[in-house]
Amino acid sequence: xxxxxxxxxxxxxxxxxxxxxxxxxxxxxxxxxxxxxxxxxxxxxxxxxxxxxxxxxxxxxxxxxxxxxxxxxxxxxxxxxxxxxxxxxxxxxxxxxxxxxxxxxxxxxxxxxxxxxxxxxxxxxxxxxxxxxxxxxxxxxxxxxxxxxxxxxxxxxxxxxxxxxxxxxxxxxxxxxxxxxxxxxxxxxxxxx
Ligand code: M6P
Ligand code: ZN
Numbered sequence: 001x002x003x004x005x006x007x008x009x010x011x012x013x014x015x016x017x018x019x020x021x022x023x024x025x026x027x028x029x030x031x032x033x034x035x036x037x038x039x040x041x042x043x044x045x046x047x048x049x050x051x052x053x054x055x056x057x058x059x060x061x062x063x064x065x066x067x068x069x070x071x072x073x074x075x076x077x078x079x080x081x082x083x084x085x086x087x088x089x090x091x092x093x094x095x096x097x098x099x100x101x102x103x104x105x106x107x108x109x110x111x112x113x114x115x116x117x118x119x120x121x122x123x124x125x126x127x128x129x130x131x132x133x134x135x136x137x138x139x140x141x142x143x144x145x146x147x148x149x150x151x152x153x154x155x156x157x158x159x160x161x162x163x164x165x166x167x168x169x170x171x172x173x174x175x176x177x178x179x180x181x182x183x184x185x186x187x188x189x190x191x192x193x
């Protein structure tokens with residue numbers, strides 16, 4: 001393929017605050033509120049939650065502003081706050097990549113939790129992690145992050161191909177095979193069921 005000068009994107013640097021996950025420049029920031037993700041929690045838990053209609057922020061995302069085009073990589077940080085809806089921990093909405101053949105990498109900057117993953121042919125895998133762990137999500141695996149800490153935010157950095165796309169609908173329809181629930185009777189405070 002010939003290189004078209006008008007398509008040459010210029011290199012840049014930016015700062016990532018390791019303690020907060022904040023990306024300093026060239027980044028968009030967006031919040032996911034509980035009221036925007038009620039369908040992914042068990043309905044009895046949602047129904048017992050008092051402040052669903054409020055503005056409870058479940059996570060904040062800083063994402064570099066780059067073209068969503070093949071060839072680019074998107075650097076992104078997520079701050080997933082501690083909290084629960086009934087016995088279900090705060091978690092990301094979770095998605096497959098629209099372009100199923102694309103992977104993703106996460107580096108845990110701070111916190112602990114479980115990465116739940118599954119494929120459309122019925123496989124699933126759950127990986128417990130903590131600070132400094134590096135997680136690899138291969139092509140074809142849907143992925144959701146769960147913060148199992150009672151008190152600390154989970155902060156992670158990720159990189160994914162810019163043409164990956166987010167398919168949330170399939171997860172809304174099927175859910176994830178495994179749930180991570182608060183269980184004070186265990187040493188680590190949670191169970192995967
Ligand atoms: C990570 C990446 C992003 C994703 C974000 C929130 O930062 O995987 O692509 O948008 O987590 O997760 P979700 O899109 O599932 O709400
Ligand atoms: Zn992804």
